[in-house]
Amino acid sequence: MRVAVMGAAGRMGKTLVEAVTQADGVELTAATVLPDSSLIGADVGELAGVGKLNVALAGSLQDIVDDFDVLIDFTQPETTMENLTFCAEHGKKMVIGTTGLTDDQKAHLAACAEKTAVMFASNMSVGVNLCFKVLDMVARTLGDDYDVEIIETHHRHKVDSPSGTALSMGEAVAGALGRDLKKCAVYGREGQVGARTREEIGFETIRAGDVVGDHTVLFANEGERIEITHKASSRMTFAKGAVRASKWLESHDKGLFDMQDVLDLR
CATH class of the missing domain: 3.30.360.10 (Dihydrodipicolinate Reductase; domain 2)
Known part of the structure; x- marks a missing residue:
């Protein structure tokens, strides 16, 4: 699975980058920062402290639309909803760890999950x-x-x-x-x-x-x-769960899931 990390310059974003690079079965192929960030074009691996990965930071999903299969997003509700719409329209799967969603935003999750596979959890530990x-x-x-x-x-x-x-x-x-x-x-x-x-x-x-x-x-x-x-005691706990969910989504084309599904705890 080719993975993109949204908000790769943040605390959680850097941890997600590290977690993806440590895992088997997934490859970090894209990452984004804010559209006006001075970090655009920088190597995401060097930013995250894991060494050069030859993956340049982009300012939008449109710039990397052909470079990933699943997007991991731990950003803000409004940003996540925009990214979700984009992923649904372009056939990209999505792992969402963003919290604070409204009922309307959760309804949007369900609607987009009719087009693509979405794993949403308040906590991925x-x-x-x-x-x-x-x-x-x-x-x-x-x-x-x-x-x-x-x-x-x-x-x-x-x-x-x-x-x-x-x-x-x-x-x-x-x-x-x-x-x-x-x-x-x-x-x-x-x-x-x-x-x-x-x-x-x-x-x-x-x-x-x-x-x-x-x-x-x-x-x-x-x-x-x-x-x-x-x-x-470490954000890596959540990041490893998100990576596990990304790999799990490989066998699902559409639907709304959570970590209970990923861990077979139903």
């Missing part, structure tokens, strides 16, 4: 996706007798809140309990809010320093607490 599976089992076993709170911590630069992973964890728990997360989610508490209801799922968000990503789901009842925690 194998460990986190195992946590989703575990959370479903734990929630079904405990039922409605336990309060549920989700605490997440990320670096100071993260722009969306709560994290996409935290929301996915909430969706896993809510689905297992037969609840609608949009109706039962509570995002932070302040003032005289009264006692918590049994149905609500609380979210607490912390932004500080350079934390890559910590997530804890707390199930609490009188007399005991159960905590399911995942801590990421």
